[in-house]
Amino acid sequence: MRVVLGSAHVVSPIGEGLAASLQRMREGGSALQHIAPSDGPAAVVGKIPEELLAPGPDRLYHLVDRVLGNVLDDLDRPQLNERWGCYIASTKGDIEALASADPDHARLPFLADHIQRKAGFTQRPWIISNACASGTSAIAIAGAAIARGHIDHAIVLGVDVLSRFVLRGFQALHAVSEAPCIPFDAARNGTSLGEACAAVVLTNDPAILKNKLGTFLGGSIAHDANHISGPSRTGEGLVRAIQGACDKAGIKASDIHAINAHGTGTDYNDGMESIAFERCELSAVPMSGYKGWFGHTLGAAGILESILALEALDRGWVLRNEGLVNAGVPGKVNALLKDERTTGDLLLKTSSGFGGCNAAVLLRAWKP
Amino acid sequence: MQRGSSFASMEAMRILSTTIYRNGRFSVDGKELARSAGDLDHDLTKAWTAMEVELPRFVRMDRSSKLVSIAAAPFFAADGALSKYPKDRIGMVIMGTHGSMDTDQRYLDQLEAENHASPGLFVYTLPNIAMGELSIQHGLHGSGLCLLSDAPDIPQLHDACDILLHDHDMEAVICGWSNIFAGSAEATFMVVTAGKEGNWDNDELERIFNEHG
Amino acid sequence: MSTDSITTLRQDLKAQIISHLNLEGRTVESIADDMPLFDEGLGLDSIDVLELIVLMDKHYGVRIADPKQGREVFQSVATMADHIQANR
Numbered sequence: 001m002r003v004v005l006g007s008a009h010v011v012s013p014i015g016e017g018l019a020a021s022l023q024r025m026r027e028g029g030s031a032l033q034h035i036a037p038s039d040g041p042a043a044v045v046g047k048i049p050e051e052l053l054a055p056g057p058d059r060l061y062h063l064v065d066r067v068l069g070n071v072l073d074d075l076d077r078p079q080l081n082e083r084w085g086c087y088i089a090s091t092k093g094d095i096e097a098l099a100s101a102d103p104d105h106a107r108l109p110f111l112a113d114h115i116q117r118k119a120g121f122t123q124r125p126w127i128i129s130n131a132c133a134s135g136t137s138a139i140a141i142a143g144a145a146i147a148r149g150h151i152d153h154a155i156v157l158g159v160d161v162l163s164r165f166v167l168r169g170f171q172a173l174h175a176v177s178e179a180p181c182i183p184f185d186a187a188r189n190g191t192s193l194g195e196a197c198a199a200v201v202l203t204n205d206p207a208i209l210k211n212k213l214g215t216f217l218g219g220s221i222a223h224d225a226n227h228i229s230g231p232s233r234t235g236e237g238l239v240r241a242i243q244g245a246c247d248k249a250g251i252k253a254s255d256i257h258a259i260n261a262h263g264t265g266t267d268y269n270d271g272m273e274s275i276a277f278e279r280c281e282l283s284a285v286p287m288s289g290y291k292g293w294f295g296h297t298l299g300a301a302g303i304l305e306s307i308l309a310l311e312a313l314d315r316g317w318v319l320r321n322e323g324l325v326n327a328g329v330p331g332k333v334n335a336l337l338k339d340e341r342t343t344g345d346l347l348l349k350t351s352s353g354f355g356g357c358n359a360a361v362l363l364r365a366w367k368p
Numbered sequence: 369m370q371r372g373s374s375f376a377s378m379e380a381m382r383i384l385s386t387t388i389y390r391n392g393r394f395s396v397d398g399k400e401l402a403r404s405a406g407d408l409d410h411d412l413t414k415a416w417t418a419m420e421v422e423l424p425r426f427v428r429m430d431r432s433s434k435l436v437s438i439a440a441a442p443f444f445a446a447d448g449a450l451s452k453y454p455k456d457r458i459g460m461v462i463m464g465t466h467g468s469m470d471t472d473q474r475y476l477d478q479l480e481a482e483n484h485a486s487p488g489l490f491v492y493t494l495p496n497i498a499m500g501e502l503s504i505q506h507g508l509h510g511s512g513l514c515l516l517s518d519a520p521d522i523p524q525l526h527d528a529c530d531i532l533l534h535d536h537d538m539e540a541v542i543c544g545w546s547n548i549f550a551g552s553a554e555a556t557f558m559v560v561t562a563g564k565e566g567n568w569d570n571d572e573l574e575r576i577f578n579e580h581g
Numbered sequence: 582m583s584t585d586s587i588t589t590l591r592q593d594l595k596a597q598i599i600s601h602l603n604l605e606g607r608t609v610e611s612i613a614d615d616m617p618l619f620d621e622g623l624g625l626d627s628i629d630v631l632e633l634i635v636l637m638d639k640h641y642g643v644r645i646a647d648p649k650q651g652r653e654v655f656q657s658v659a660t661m662a663d664h665i666q667a668n669r
Binding site (some may be wrong): 091108137144150164170173220 | 469476487490492497499503506508516517518521527530537
Binding site (some may be wrong): 424425427428484486487488491 | 602603604605606624628629631632635639
C-alpha cells in the first residue's frame with residue numbers, strides 16, 4: 001500500500017508556509033536572535049515573528065489553530081470520521097500554564113482535547129511524547145497505522161513553543177550555545193532553542209490532498225539503553241533505528257539520496273550522529289541539519305524538518321547546514337556547506353532525544 | 369468508545385502477565401507482593417525492596433521512573449513473562465495523563481523560589497524519561513512509545529502494541545498505564561505478545577485499568 | 582589551613598553532596614575522602630557534575646566555568662576540598 005504525504009503547513013521562526021520558508025532558507029541566513037531575559041542568562045533563540053503570532057498566554061493555541069486551519073483548508077474531504085487518526089508530537093505543550101491559575105492546562109491531553117474539538121476528529125488524538133524524537137516517531141507511527149489498516153488517513157502535528165522552563169533547563173545542562181548553533185561544525189558549542197508548529201497529512205488516498213509532498217516508505221524507533229540525557233557514544237540506538245527503517249522500506253543505504261539529520265549543535269549529539277551515519281555506510285550521502293536556521297523546535301522538529309527537506313527535494317535541492325564553515329565530527333559524513341542540486345528523491349530523516357530515544361523515517365519526494 | 373481499527377482485520381494479541389500498583393499495594397497476576405500505607409516515597413521504596421532487585425540507581429530516579437521500574441520489574445525476574453525474550457525485541461508502550469508533571473512541578477518550584485534551574489531535576493522533566501530509565505535498566509534497544517491521554521485508552525494501547533509487534537518487529541511489548549501526581553500513584557502493566565490464541569478483551573481491560581481502590 | 586579545618590571542610594562537603602544530590606541511604610561515614618565519585622565509587626554521572634558545579638558556587642563561592650574542567654576537580658571529596666581551599 002502506498003502512504004502519501006501532503007497538505008502540509010508550517011509556522012516557524014523563518015516564517016509561514018512551505019514555499020516561503022524554503023525561499024527564506026535558500027536566500028536568507030539564520031533567523032536565530034539574541035535575547036536578554038531579566039531573570040536569567042542571555043541566550044540565542046528562534047522565535048516566531050510577532051506578526052505571525054501575537055504575544056500572550058494563548059499563543060500555543062493560536063499557533064496550533066493557524067497551522068491546523070491551513071491543513072484542513074488544503075484537503076478535499078475534510079470530514080474527520082473514524083477512519084482518520086490524529087498524532088500530536090509535543091514535549092512540553094503549554095508548560096507555562098503550570099505556574100498559572102490553571103496548572104491542569106499544562107497536562108498534554110489538554111492540548112489534545114483542544115485539537116479534537118477544533119478540528120472535529122471523531123477519534124481521540126494520540127499524543128506522542130518521545131522527547132526530541134517525538135515528531136519523527138509520530139510520522140513513523142502514523143505511517144504504520146495506515147499501512148496496518150488501522151486507519152486510512154492521519155494528521156500528524158508537532159508543536160512546542162519557547163518557555164523559560166525549558167530554556168533555563170538547557171542552560172543548566174550547559175547545552176545552549178551563546179551564539180547561533182552551528183550543527184556539525186568543529187566550533188559548535190551547544191544548541192539554540194526554537195519554536196514551531198508543523199503538520200502534514202498521511203493518507204492511502206492521494207486524491208484528498210490538494211498538494212502532494214511525498215510518500216512514506218517506512219519508519220522505526222530504537223533506544224540507546226545507555227543514559228537518560230547523554231547520547232550513546234557508539235550511536236547504537238540511531239544505527240538500529242536507521243537499519244529498522246531501511247528494512248521496513250525495503251531499501252539499501254546506497255539508495256538514499258539525502259539525510260536530514262537531527263543536528264542540534266551540541267558536541268555529543270552531532271558526534272554521535274556522525275558515528276551512526278558512518279556505521280550505516282552513509283558517509284557519502286549529502287547530509288544536513290536545519291537547526292542553524294530556526295533552532296531546536298523539540299517535539300515539532302522531526303515534522304518541521306521532514307516537511308522542509310521533502311519540499312527542498314521536490315524542487316531539486318538538498319539544503320546546506322546554515323552557518324557551517326568547518327565540519328568537525330568524529331564520524332565521516334558529507335555535511336553540506338552549500339545548497340546542492342540533486343535529481344534524487346529518497347530522504348532519510350532522523351531524530352534523537354533524551355531518554356535515549358531515536359527515530360528514523362524514509363520518505364520519497366513527490367515526483368509525479 | 370469510537371475506534372477506527374477493526375479487530376477482525378488484525379492479528380490476535382495475547383497478554384501473558386499483569387502487574388498492578390495502586391495506593392501502596394503491588395500485585396503480580398493477582399498475587400500481592402507488597403502492601404504499604406505510608407507516604408508515596410515510602411510506599412514506592414517498599415514495593416521496590418519487596419522484589420529484591422539490585423539497582424543502586426533506584427534511589428536517584430524521580431518518582432515517575434521509580435513507578436515504571438517497579439511495575440515492569442516482575443516481568444524480568446528469572447521466572448517472569450519476559451525472561452525468555454531477546455532484549456532487543458522487547459518494546460515499550462507507556463501511557464499516562466500527567467506525564468512528568470510531578471517532577472516538572474518540583475523543578476519549577478525551585479526555579480521560582482531560588483531562580484535556580486536544577487540540571488538533575490530538569491533531565492526528568494520529559495514524559496518519556498521513565499521509559500528511558502526502563503530501557504537502561506534492562507538493556508532494551510527496541511521500539512518504544514510514550515503516550516498521553518486523559519484516561520487509559522485501551523484501543524490506542526491495542527493499536528500501539530499491534531504496530532510495535534507487527535511493524536516494528538518486536539516479539540513482546542511492555543504495555544500499560546503509569547501515572548503519578550499530587551501524592552498519588554497508579555500503574556497497570558502487561559506483557560503483550562502476538563499469540564495465536566488472543567485474549568485481549570477491550571471491556572475486560574477497561575475494567576482492570578479503571579478499577580480504583 | 583590547618584589539618585582540623587580541612588577535615589571539617591571534607592565532612593561538610595560529604596553532607597552537602599548527600600543532601601544536594603539526594604543520595605538516599607548514604608551517610609557521611611560511608612564516603613571515604615579518596616573514594617572515586619564516579620563509576621564504581623559513589624556512582625555519580627555527568628549530570629551530577631553539573632549539580633556539583635552549582636554546589637561549589639552556591640555554598641563555597643568557587644566557580645567552575647567549564648564542565649570538562651570539573652572532571653579533575655570532582656575526582657573525590659579530597660580533590661574537591663583542595664580545589665575549594667586553593668580558590669576560595
